[in-house]
Amino acid sequence: LTWTRGSHLVKAGFDARMVRQHAFRDVQARGTLTFTGAFTGSPLVDLLSGLPTFTTLARLDNPQRLRTESYAAFVQDSFRVRPNVTVSAGVRYDLTSPPVDADDRASLYNPQTGSLQAVGANGLSRAGYDADRNNWAPRVGAAWTVDAAETTVLRAAYGVHYNHSALAPSEGLYFNAPYFDFAAYFTSPLGLVTLSDPFPRGFPIPTPNPALGIQRDLRTPFLHEFNLTLQRQLGPTRVVEVAYVGSRGRNLIASRDINQPRPSAAPANLRPDPRFADITFIESRARSEFDSLQARFQQRYAFGCTMLVAYTLGKSMDDASGFFTSAGDPNFPQDSANLDAEWGRSSFDLRHRFSVSFSYELPFQFTLAGIVAMQSGRPFTVALLPEVDNSNTGRSSLGFGANDRPNVSGNAGAASPEPNQWFDTGAFSMPAFGTFGSAGRNILEGPGYQNVNLALLKQIPLPGRARLQLRAKAFNLLNRVNF
Numbered sequence: 001l002t003w004t005r006g007s008h009l010v011k012a013g014f015d016a017r018m019v020r021q022h023a024f025r026d027v028q029a030r031g032t033l034t035f036t037g038a039f040t041g042s043p044l045v046d047l048l049s050g051l052p053t054f055t056t057l058a059r060l061d062n063p064q065r066l067r068t069e070s071y072a073a074f075v076q077d078s079f080r081v082r083p084n085v086t087v088s089a090g091v092r093y094d095l096t097s098p099p100v101d102a103d104d105r106a107s108l109y110n111p112q113t114g115s116l117q118a119v120g121a122n123g124l125s126r127a128g129y130d131a132d133r134n135n136w137a138p139r140v141g142a143a144w145t146v147d148a149a150e151t152t153v154l155r156a157a158y159g160v161h162y163n164h165s166a167l168a169p170s171e172g173l174y175f176n177a178p179y180f181d182f183a184a185y186f187t188s189p190l191g192l193v194t195l196s197d198p199f200p201r202g203f204p205i206p207t208p209n210p211a212l213g214i215q216r217d218l219r220t221p222f223l224h225e226f227n228l229t230l231q232r233q234l235g236p237t238r239v240v241e242v243a244y245v246g247s248r249g250r251n252l253i254a255s256r257d258i259n260q261p262r263p264s265a266a267p268a269n270l271r272p273d274p275r276f277a278d279i280t281f282i283e284s285r286a287r288s289e290f291d292s293l294q295a296r297f298q299q300r301y302a303f304g305c306t307m308l309v310a311y312t313l314g315k316s317m318d319d320a321s322g323f324f325t326s327a328g329d330p331n332f333p334q335d336s337a338n339l340d341a342e343w344g345r346s347s348f349d350l351r352h353r354f355s356v357s358f359s360y361e362l363p364f365q366f367t368l369a370g371i372v373a374m375q376s377g378r379p380f381t382v383a384l385l386p387e388v389d390n391s392n393t394g395r396s397s398l399g400f401g402a403n404d405r406p407n408v409s410g411n412a413g414a415a416s417p418e419p420n421q422w423f424d425t426g427a428f429s430m431p432a433f434g435t436f437g438s439a440g441r442n443i444l445e446g447p448g449y450q451n452v453n454l455a456l457l458k459q460i461p462l463p464g465r466a467r468l469q470l471r472a473k474a475f476n477l478l479n480r481v482n483f
Helices: 043-048 169-174
Strands: 002-005 008-024 032-034 054-060 063-082 085-096 107-110 115-118 136-145 152-162 180-186 211-214 222-234 238-257 279-302 305-318 352-362 366-375 413-418 421-423 449-461 467-474
Touching: 063 169, 107 169, 169 211, 169 279
Parallel strands: 211 279
Antiparallel strands: 002 008, 008 063, 032 054, 054 180, 063 085, 085 136, 107 115, 107 211, 136 152, 152 222, 222 238, 238 279, 279 305, 305 352, 352 366, 366 449, 413 421, 449 467
């Protein structure tokens, strides 16, 4: 809805969404077989001999029927304070109902009781957590035309933006007994685990099941977003713009193992609650920070030419860049009792990004167009092999794996990175067994990206209003290898 009153322009709106998901997550259901060389000294020889060191398998009965609804309403007023100053202010309210299973076929770990509990009973809500009803999001902005010629505009804005929660965290409803049964098998004095029978049904040493819990007062993730922009018009068709853009993420969804033992070299390093293996706990604890300088030049169509040039110098930091694992970052803490050690560059952080797109009409109805893109590399984490539980603190079973990192000394970056040695491998070493490594998260940067695409177009008029267009396109014109 939009209406005007004097110098005011008022807008209001309402949004409603009903989300339904039908799925089946076969996490660990295919099984894993790990060969470490424990029998012959060589992992490959162990494989050829049919002797795995240990195996895992999950048996599942967790068809998912998740249901959720979200509602939002907003009102905003834009008004002229002076002929050259416009201010806008508004507020939005978001309410997302926690996702539930249509038939309540789910259970969760309850940290208060230390046990698994069926949802929708004994004080545990159907979703495992209560709705966050405090999602008020104010926004304010202003635009000031600085000069009498109206060629320079200064803009500023601030707003709070809530996330419409993804269903992924609530899929954790289905990864507890009796709907998720995870077992590990290993060779013991009571018998061998072999390649011909990797998951023996009569395994004499039962292993505890993992569990999953959700923070009872889980908050809705949100961003503080703000910017300050100076825009200048250069003639009738050119615009240049420089801006500071930033954000602060709060209550971001992340997970950790609340049943992780302290690192120890003891052969039997029991978990705090030995009735369970890892207990993955989903909570709204993560945070992020983003700051950037952004510049842009735009040539609108004139003399047969259009062009857009953009550059961003940015830095994004967080302690978890996503809910699931991503390339180069497990998004799961090495030490679940020391979350500060996870603070580092975001897995998607790009320090520099430059792009140019253009189109130029040549004589004889030819058009030359192209896109040039260049960016620095994304960060990554140096980690120990996931099969190596060097800290002796166990693993997370639900797809996160082991997260141990090595020790690092000095600057691990190479002076001239190349494919054969992208960083100084000599700066890393294996920590003593039963300890965590000192290397941080996302401390190294991967290779950048450079690409040039070019196109030549020819327009051929045909009788009437029809025309024929011939195109010749070259992708990665300079044939550059991008790793």
